[in-house]
Amino acid sequence: MKNIYVVRHCQAEGQEPDARLTVAGAQQAEKLAYFLSNKHIDYIISSPYERAVRTITPLAEKLGIEVNKDARLAERVLSGKNHANWRDMLRKTYNDLDLCYEGGESSSMAMSRASSVVSEALNSPSENIVLVSHGNLISLLLKYYDVRVGYKEWESLSNPDVYHVCFQLDKPTVQRIWVE
Template sequence: MKKIYIIRHCEAEGQAAETKLTDRGRNQAADLSKFFANKKVDRIISSPYKRAIHSIQPLANQLNIEIEIDGQLTERVLSTKNFPDWFEKLKTTYDDLELKYEGGESSQEAMKRIIEVVEKVFNSENENTVIVTHGNIMSLLLTYYVKDFGFEGWRNLSNPDVFLLRNVDKKVTYERVWG
């Protein structure tokens, strides 16, 4: 049975790619490392954003595993415009997966990116993989497997958050193992 731990990064100072973790976020990264202390991990893949890499670096150091960077795990861009009602706009993209705002990516496009990463991992030799990404794209992945995860699932994610995906007989299930 193949396992993938999908992790939402720890608490960060902001949303930009170069944003660092807060002091609390650095403590959370240490807690993540402890959480995985008794779990088998063969591979770690991360979004290139600093907050994602820094969230898993303590575990990578502890296990002496190199972090693989994958640009398909970056956070979804809703739009290049600043929307005062971004929360409602985001909610709408869960109802209409093809909806796309100016300069942004539809839910379907973002979902496709992360599904490709997960499917490659499930088809690889590795049994236990950690993938570190961001809240919106993570919620879209979980929505792909269980349709009712959606917007409310995204709203209920924590920083960090960890879900375990299992692939048994080509059926993917997940459970929240953090929070």
């Protein structure tokens, strides 16, 4: 049995790759470290974005584990341009997984890159793995393993958030385990 703990980053100052955690976000990261400290974590993979790395650094330091950065866990780019109706655009990409806006990435493409990280982790000797990423990519990764996940589940994500994906006999089960 392998366990993947999918973690959405803590509260951040913005959406840019170098956006830092807020003061509240840094406190959340400490609570998250405590929450995950009894899960026997033996490997950590994170988006290279500052807010993701800082979210999991307290746990990594507590356990003496390196944070492995993987660009495949960076947030999904919906479009190369800002749109006032971006939420409607995003909603459509949960129903049409191949819909791709100019300068953006389709849901299928994002799911493929995120699930490739999980596949590699499952083929590693590690048993309990933390994967840290961003809301839209996480919701698409969860959708990959549970087709019921969609726009509504993305909307309900919190900062931070934690989902446990348990792989037993190659059949994954997805469960939200973060409770504030």
